[in-house]
Amino acid sequence: MLSSPGWSLRTPSVLTRFVIFTILSLALMVLDHQGRRLAKIRAGLSVVFYPIEIAATLPARVGESFLNFVGGDSALQEKYSKLAAEQPLLEAKLQRYEALEAQNTHLRKLLGSAALVADRAVVAKILQVSEEPFTRKIVIAKGSSDGVHEGQPVIDNHGIMGQVTEVDPGQSRVTLITDPGHAIPVEDVRNGLRTIVFGTGDEDRVAVRYLTAPTDIKVGDLLVSSGIGGTFPFGYPVARVTRIVNNPNEPFLDIHARPVAHLEYNKEVLLIWPVKTAPGKTLPPNPASPIGAPPMNGAIRKAPSPAGGTPRGSPMAAQPHPASVGGLSDIGHAH
Amino acid sequence: MSLDQSNRSRLVIAFTFLVALVLAILPVPGWAQPFRPDWVSLVLIYWCMATPQRVGVGIGWTVGLILDVLYGSLLGEQALAKTLVAFLTLKLHLRMRMFPRWQQAVTVLVLVAVNHLVVLWIRDLVTHTPVRWSYWTSSVVSMLIWPWLFVILRDVRRRARVS
Numbered sequence: 001m002l003s004s005p006g007w008s009l010r011t012p013s014v015l016t017r018f019v020i021f022t023i024l025s026l027a028l029m030v031l032d033h034q035g036r037r038l039a040k041i042r043a044g045l046s047v048v049f050y051p052i053e054i055a056a057t058l059p060a061r062v063g064e065s066f067l068n069f070v071g072g073d074s075a076l077q078e079k080y081s082k083l084a085a086e087q088p089l090l091e092a093k094l095q096r097y098e099a100l101e102a103q104n105t106h107l108r109k110l111l112g113s114a115a116l117v118a119d120r121a122v123v124a125k126i127l128q129v130s131e132e133p134f135t136r137k138i139v140i141a142k143g144s145s146d147g148v149h150e151g152q153p154v155i156d157n158h159g160i161m162g163q164v165t166e167v168d169p170g171q172s173r174v175t176l177i178t179d180p181g182h183a184i185p186v187e188d189v190r191n192g193l194r195t196i197v198f199g200t201g202d203e204d205r206v207a208v209r210y211l212t213a214p215t216d217i218k219v220g221d222l223l224v225s226s227g228i229g230g231t232f233p234f235g236y237p238v239a240r241v242t243r244i245v246n247n248p249n250e251p252f253l254d255i256h257a258r259p260v261a262h263l264e265y266n267k268e269v270l271l272i273w274p275v276k277t278a279p280g281k282t283l284p285p286n287p288a289s290p291i292g293a294p295p296m297n298g299a300i301r302k303a304p305s306p307a308g309g310t311p312r313g314s315p316m317a318a319q320p321h322p323a324s325v326g327g328l329s330d331i332g333h334a335h
Numbered sequence: 336m337s338l339d340q341s342n343r344s345r346l347v348i349a350f351t352f353l354v355a356l357v358l359a360i361l362p363v364p365g366w367a368q369p370f371r372p373d374w375v376s377l378v379l380i381y382w383c384m385a386t387p388q389r390v391g392v393g394i395g396w397t398v399g400l401i402l403d404v405l406y407g408s409l410l411g412e413q414a415l416a417k418t419l420v421a422f423l424t425l426k427l428h429l430r431m432r433m434f435p436r437w438q439q440a441v442t443v444l445v446l447v448a449v450n451h452l453v454v455l456w457i458r459d460l461v462t463h464t465p466v467r468w469s470y471w472t473s474s475v476v477s478m479l480i481w482p483w484l485f486v487i488l489r490d491v492r493r494r495a496r497v498s
Contacts (some may be wrong), residue, residue: 014392018422021396025418028400028411033461038410045404052353052405056360128362130406134458134470137407166407173407181462203365264365 039166046168053139057128085123085268091157092121092270099224099235102189120273121155122146126266127171134201136162136179140269143170148271151231155270159237159260160184160225164271176263177238178206186238187226191216194226197239197257203264206239208255213246215253223257233274237261344497348390351378351491352398360405369469372477373447375402376420380446381488383424384431386497395421409461416453420446436482444478 012020032038068077124142142148144167152164154174162176175182182199193216198207211217221241227234239257246253355374363371375398382390399417403410423446424431431439451474455466491497 014422014425017392018418021392021418022415025396025399025411025415028414029409029457029461032410042404042410045401049356049401049404052356052401053360055357057362060362128360129365132406132408135406135408139407 042166043168050168050170053128088123088157088268088270089121092155092272095158095237096235098222099189099237102192103235121270122273123268124154124271125268134180136176136182136199136201136203136263137165138162138174138176138269139171140174140271141171142271143168143172145169147273148172153232153236153272153274155236155272156261156263156266156268157270158262159239160232161259161261161263161266161269163231174269177259177261178203178263184232184238185226185228186223188217189222189224190218193217194228195223197223204258205242206257206259208241208257209252211253211255212251213253217241217244217253217255219244222260233272340496340498343495344386344389347491347495347497348382348386351382351488354378356398356401356405359402369472370476371473372480373450373473375399376417376447376450377443377477377481377484378488379417379421380424380443381485383421384428385489385492387425387428389497390421391425392418392421409457412454412457415457416450419453420450423449436485439485440478440481443481444474447477448474 028038032042122142124140124146127139127141129139130137140154148164148167150164150167154161154163160177162174162179162182164172165175166173177184177197177199178201179199180201184197185194186197187194195208195211195217198209200207208217208223219241223238223241225232225234225236225238237260239259241255241257243256244253245255352375355378358374359371379390379395379398383395395417396414399414400410402413402417406413427442431442434442448471451470455470
């Protein structure tokens with residue numbers, strides 16, 4: 001294009017530049033995919049471009065506050081939002097009972113190695129959802145300054161939503177269990193069958209893969225997190241099996257499940273800090289109910305109002321449990 | 336205006352890219368998601384066509400990288416796609432200027448589809464992403480919106496005397 005001899009010496013041709021930037025992009029992708037060595041750079045860049053995100057969410061925020069303004073009695077409004085903030089915390093306390101009950105009967109027989117789980121939770125507001133059609137990610141308004149760490153489980157009042165995969169000071173990105181790059185180890189509540197639930201990219205469907213025809217799994221089975229892998233604590237509902245197709249031509253069953261969490265409807269999510277004691281070390285004095293005792297008995301702290309600044313029930317105190325330091329240990333690829 | 340011509344041109348171009356980036360991540364309801372035009376590619380194509388001496392492969396790469404950061408996608412994914420779009424537009428810009436508006440729009444459809452295809456390839460290599468037809472609606476919407484965007488950006492360029 002710029003082929004006159006004197007000119008091409010001074011500035012590289014369009015083709016050269018194209019090749020250079022292509023190689024640069026490829027190098028970036030390889031680095032970013034393999035070692036996550038670019039996490040620092042990415043975090044720095046996203047701070048720089050944070051104003052763009054603010055600008056993008058501005059209309060929604062203005063609209064919301066306008067509706068609140070029009071919405072009438074402010075005292076009622078305040079009371080309502082306070083109750084609404086408490087609601088998910090209370091429901092979260094309840095949701096694990098089904099799994100715990102099943103495990104309790106099982107444990108009465110085994111008695112001995114119990115990992116006591118007591119979780120703390122904080123409400124986080126959803127800032128934005130994935131703009132791309134195939135990735136299932138959300139951005140929430142809590143970041144490293146609130147004690148959020150990579151690999152942290154995120155739930156709502158019905159079940160597991162996903163895990164934190166990217167942390168900035170004031171916000172973090174959560175990969176949902178429906179994201180095609182996400183996988184979570186689960187077990188069937190009915191019979192304890194261990195398997196893995198993969199995201200599909202569809203908003204209301206996940207897949208259970210690599211199970212063969214004789215496997216005991218039925219439509220309607222509830223799959224809960226198994227705690228294997230260490231990223232997700234045991235016992236939170238993940239998905240319910242909706243369809244099982246046994247095609248003799250395929251080596252594995254084609255199993256569809258629907259996420260239990262309301263992935264597309266929430267405005268707020270819960271970040272949890274699973275607290276684990278080493279197995280065998282601190283068994284509760286009463287061996288009859290090692291895990292049956294409500295694990296979150298007062299353990300969930302009332303989070304400061306989601307809109308508030310830094311929470312005082314400081315989650316900073318929570319140490320990320322060692323197993324989740326790898327962060328992505330539960331994210332696998334479909335292969 | 337105390338700014339000289341060159342700096343003002345840069346500012347105006349940067350501003351249009353900024354608006355495109357905001358539009359690219361503006362939250363919209365789920366059903367509207369597939370109908371979002373690829374604003375950044377459209378603006379990039381316009382400037383590559385109108386002022387190839389200012390906006391080229393490097394700018395395309397930079398804007399793509401910013402988009403990667405905003406999307407939270409693999410770093411370099413959008414950067415590579417936008418680099419390719421800028422390159423192809425630079426190769427075609429003399430012809431595209433001569434095209435009637437509808438033919439220009441069809442070229443834009445091809446360019447944006449190439450952008451989407453590259454992204455899809457990368458995604459398929461990294462995570463096995465299912466392909467749905469709704470993935471391509473964005474390219475078609477981009478084509479439909481091009482004639483209007485072209486007029487707007489041309490006005491911006493003339494008013495601000497960007498060259």
